[in-house]
Amino acid sequence: MIPEIGHFLLIVALGVAVLQFLVPSWGVWKRDARAMAVGQSAAQVQFALVFLSYLCLTWAFVQKDFSVTYVAANSHSDLPLIYRISAVWGAHEGSLLLWMLMLSGWTGAVSVFNRRLPADITATTLAVLGAISIGFLSFMLLTSNPFDRHFPVPADGKDLNPLLQDPGLIIHPPMLYMGYVGFSVAFAFAIAALVSGRLDGAWARWTRPWTTTAWLFLTMGITLGSWWAYHELGWGGWWFWDPVENASFMPWLVGTALIHSLAVTEKRGLLKSWTVLLAIIAFSLSLLGTFLVRSGVLVSVHAFATDPARGVYILGFLAVVLGSAFSLYAWRAPKLKSEGDLAFFSREGLLLLNNVFLVVAAAAVFLGTLYPLFVDALGMGKISVGPPYFNAVFIPLTAPLAVVLGLGMAVGWKRAKFKEVVRQLRWPAALAVVLAIVLPFLWVDGNSFAVFGGVLLGCWVLLTSVHDLWGRVRAKRSLLNGLSSVPRSVWGMTMAHIGLGVWVLGVAFVSLYSVERDVRLAPGESAELHGYQYFLRGVEPVRGPNYDADRGTVEVTRDGTSITILHPEKRLYRAQQSVMTEAAVDESPIRDLYVALGEPFDNGDWSLRMYYKPAMQLVWWGGFIMFFGGILAASDRRYRLAKLAQAPVEADGKVSA
Amino acid sequence: MSPRHWALTLLLALPMLAAAQPPAEEPPLTVQATLDAGQQERYRRLIHELRCLVCQNQTIADSNAPLAQDLRSQVERQIAEGRSDDDIRHYMTARYGDFVLYKPPVQRNTVFLWVGPFLLLLGALAIALRQLLRRRDTAAITPAAAPDPQALQKLLDEDRP
C-alpha cells in the first residue's frame, strides 16, 4: 500500500509542477499579482509531496518490501539498516527520486528566501524550476518508476551493489546532486533576468549566494567521490578523468567561473550577458552529465544500467529546456548592456582572464570526454581519450589561472598601478620561489622542474591569499579588531583560495612522487617500498554481515620501528557473489601508506599492491577547505541585508509590475 | 555518480552476454624483477597509457582482468627484450586498434582533439583582449552604475578593499 501512495504522490507532484509552471508564467505575462504568487505555494506543496514520496520508498527499503522491483534489485535481508536507507539512491530510479527531492527542496528554499524579491522575478524563477520538475517527474513516471511492483515476490533481494556499501558512498551522491541541482536556481535566475530584461547589481547579489551554495556542495561531492574511489577501488587512484567524473567536473569549472563573473557583474555592472550565459551553461552541463551517466553513450566505470529509451527521453528534455534557454538568450541577451569600462589591469580585468582560463579548461574537458563519441558518429574510427591526454592538456590551460589568481588578490577594482602591485607581491613571490626549491626536498626528498612548478603555483596562491587577508587585518587597530572586521564573504574567498593552494600542493606531490609496487608475498615475508618494510603477517577469513572476507594483517616498519598495522580486505559479497577490494591506508598529512590485497596464489601466497603517496591528504583537505570557504561566503550577512533593503522597492511598486 | 565497475558487475551477473574471461586461478607474477630502474619507469608509464579492453574504463595497470594481466606481462617482456615504447604501442594497436591507447596519437582523426583546446584558448584570449582594449578607448569614468537604493550602495562599499 505504501509504495502505491508514494507513486500516487509523485503523480500529484507532477500536477502541482504543471501548475507551478503555468500559473506564474501566465501571471508574469498578464501582470497578475495573484497568479504570480501561486508559484510560492505550489513550490512548497511540491516539496512536501516529493518528500513524502521519498519517505515511502525509504520505508519500503527499511521494511524489506521485496515486492517492489527496485527494492528487490537493490537490497537484501542481510543488508545493514544504514545501507538500506542509502540504497534508496543506489541505482537509477531511486537516485532520480533523490534528484527530484533535491530539486523540489531547492525550489522550496527559493520560494521561502526570495519573498522580498520583485514578484515577477520570483514568479519567473519558480516557473522555470517548475518546468524542470515537470521534466524529471514525467521522466520518472514514464520510464523509471521506483515504485513498480513485481510478482511473484522473491524470497530475498539481489542486494545493493557492494561497491556502494561504504560510508563514503552514503553521503557522496546527495552532496553531488545538491550541487548539480543547485545550479538550476542560478539557471532560473538567469532566465528571469532575460525575461524581465533587468539585470543589475541587485540581480547578481541575489544570484550569488545560491550559486555559491550549489558550488560548495558540488565541491564536497566531487571530493568525497574521489576519496571514496581512492579507498574502495584498490588501485590507489583518486581521479581517472572518467566520463562520469568529468561530467561532474565540467559544471564545477563553469560554476567557479560563474561565481567570479557574478562578482564582476555585482560590483561593476559588467559582463552581464556573459554571466547569464555561464549560468545557463553551468546547468546545461549538469543536465548533460545526467544524460551521459544514464544513456550509455560513453563507456564509463560509473555508468548506471542503461536503457536507450531513457537516453532518448533525456535527450528530448535537453533539447526542450536548453533549446528554449539558448533561444531566449539569443533573443534577449543583446539588450543587456554593461555599464562602465573594463580596464585590463584591474580586478575585473583579471577576473575576465580567470573566466577565460576556467571556461577553456571546461571546454577541453568537454572535448576530451565527448571526442570518442564525435569521432564514432562521424564514422572515423574508435578511439580512447584518457588520463594522459587530460593531464597533458588541462595543466597548461589551468596553470596560468593560478598566476592570475595571485595577482588578482593584490589588484583593486576599476584600475590598478602595476608598480604598486609588484611592490606588494614581491615578498609572497620570493617566498613562493624559496618554498618551491626547499619544500620538495623536505617532503619528497627530491626536486624536478615539474614539482617545482607545481609547488611554486600552490605556494603562490596560498601566500598571496594570506597576504591579502593580512593586509586587510593590518589596516585596523588591533589584530582582534582587524580579524572581526573582515566580512565573511572575504573570509570565504580567502579560504576557498587557500583550499585551492593546498590542493595544488597535494596534487603536485602525489602525482609526481607516488611510488607503487606489486609484490607476491608469503605470510611472514616482507617487501620494501620507499624506505618502509611491509610485513605480511597473515591473511585470515572473517565473516561480515553480508559478506565473507579475507583479511590481511600487514605491519609496516621503518628502521625497525613499527609504524602501523594495516588490514586490507578482499570481500566476497554473498548475494551478488562479487569480489570487492577494501584497501587499507595509514594516513597522515605528510604521506599515505596504502596496501591492497590482490589475488591469492595456490600455495597460500598473496599478491599485494603497495603505494607510498606523499601529501595525498592535502588533496582532500584542499576540497574541504574550499567547501568551508563556500559556506562562509554564502552565509555573509550582506546577502540577507540586501534582501531587506530590496523590500521598500517592492512596496513602492517601482520594480514589481 | 554511481560506482566504478558498476557495469562490470552487471556483466559478471550476466555472463551470457559478456565476452568471457578465463578464471583468474593463477595470476602471473608481475614483479618486474627483470627490469632495471629506468625500464621499470617505462613499464609504469606504458601500463598507465593502455586501455583494458574488457573493462569498462580502466588502464591495464588498474585492472586485474586476465587480459590486463596478459598485456602487462607482454609489456614487461617486450621492454626486457629491448623494444622501444613506440614498438610496444604499435604492437598493441596492431591487435586492438587505436582504442587501446588512452593517449591518442596525433593523426587525422585526432588533430582537433589535440589542437582544439589551445586554439580555443587563443580565440578566447583574443576576444577578451579586444573587449578590454576597446572599452578603454571609449572609457569615460562611469560610476558602478546600478539603479540601487542608497542603502544597497552603502553595503556594497562596506567591503571594498
Added chain:
Amino acid sequence: MRFLIPAALLVVLLVFLGIGLTRDPREVPSPLVGKPAPAFDLALLGEPQRYTQDDLKGRPVLVNFWASWCAGCRVEHPLLVKLAGEGVEIIGMDYKDTDEAARQWLQRHGNPYRRVVLDAQGTAGLDWGVYGVPETFVLDANGTIVYKQIGPMTEQAWTEKIRPLLQGQKS
C-alpha cells in the same frame, strides 16, 4: 549575431548525442580486418601434427576462439554445430584451456570443429587481438580476415553479415 552561437553549438551537440545513442561504444572493430591472419604454430587436440596460419588458406573458414570455461561459448555452440552440419568449415581455437577439459566439453556438447587448435597459453589469442571469448574470425580463401564477430555468434550475424561475405568468396 554572436548571441546565436551558443544555440547553434547546442544544436550540433544534440545531433551528435542523438547519433551517439544509436552506437555501441563498447563495440571495438578489429584492426585485423582486411589483413592476413596472424602467424601461429600450435598443437592440435587429438592429432599429432602442428597447425599454422598457412593451413587456414585455400578455402573460406571460420576461426572460433572458445574455451570450456566460457559461458558465452555454450550459448553460441548449437548454432556452430548447425553451421558445421551445413558444411561450413570451423576451426576451433581452444583459448587458455586444458586438453582434458576441452575434450570433455566437446563430448558433452558436440564437436563442430574440423580441427581444434590448442592455444593453452593464449599466445595466439593475443596476436589475434582476442579480448574475450567467444570471438569468431571469418577468413577468405587467401587467409585474409574479412570479418570479426565479438561475443557469441548469432543467427542474425550469420545470415546478414557472414554468409553474404562467404558467398561473395565462392562466386
